[in-house]
Amino acid sequence: MNPDQYKESELQRVLTEDERVSEQGIRVSHLEERTFALSGEVESQKRKERIEQVVAERFPDLTVKSDIGVTRVHEPEEVEEV
């Protein structure tokens, strides 16, 4: 059993269950030994930075690369006829 799999699960749960994060839409991918990537979108730059900070604090032994973005909020230009 690859212990990184447990780390991956732990990371996924911290992203949801740590009240400073509470995100269910962040995906964790395993890149190589002890190295993970985070992707997905959040609602503010502050939340993106907080996630990176919380993950660094709770997993000091891992390398976690963040590719999290902030979802745009522009006015729609098109109407879809359904």
Add this chain to the structure above:
Amino acid sequence: MSTAQNSNRPPNCVRVAAVGDVHIDEDVLGRYRPALERIGEKADVLLLAGDLTRHGTGDEARCVATEFGGLPVPVVAVLGNHDYHSDAQEEVTKILDDAGIIVLERTGVVLDCFGIRLGIAGAKGFGGGFAGRCASEFGEPEMKAFIRHTRVVSQEFGAALAGLDCDMRIALTHYAPTPDTLLGEPLEIYPFLGSYLLGEAIDAVCPALAVHGHAHAGTERGMTPGGVHVRNVAHPVIKQAYSVYQVAVPARAEETEKAGEPAGV
């Protein structure tokens, strides 16, 4: 509520703006507001498909009320799983209600849109999975309770949808009624993203449109097995402040045939 400035709006249509999973807190306050300023020119109603807050607290709900209150179009919402996290869903509902946001939970509302009676039934919904890969009400009490919740919610939501006395129906949920709009999510978590029971309730009535959220990595467009158009409007899916769907009033005979008993609102 009037949006009479829309002189160029197409006849026999309702323009439905929708977004879900806005996950509002202090840090997001004001972010949606510029895009909402002209919503009265673009749409007749705004639907919020749940996960309005991050943790479901009263403070966060007040931020939602500030962000989505006082708009020139009616705002109709359902709550999402995040809005239940602090066990304060009743307080959250009350705060939104006080701000003029209509919150539905296995209930419906009929709005007058330029003479068209637009009926919207809403519910948070729940999980359980889809055809051939769904959980059953069997075994441990925890398992039975999980699926029983979905079954009861779907039945009551279906009754609210059928009972709307209107010209056009829209179904609004947080959880997904079809796997179509989950494309992009890992297959393994589909049972936590929605249930065929919601789809079945929708297909029994065939509304003009079904709108949901919750699946942040899903796909915007899909259909129920019965052919009802489904739109996943989770904010990270639509990647704009809201999407607008122009929905034509269905043929009257068909609508009359399917109409059931008038529902309480």
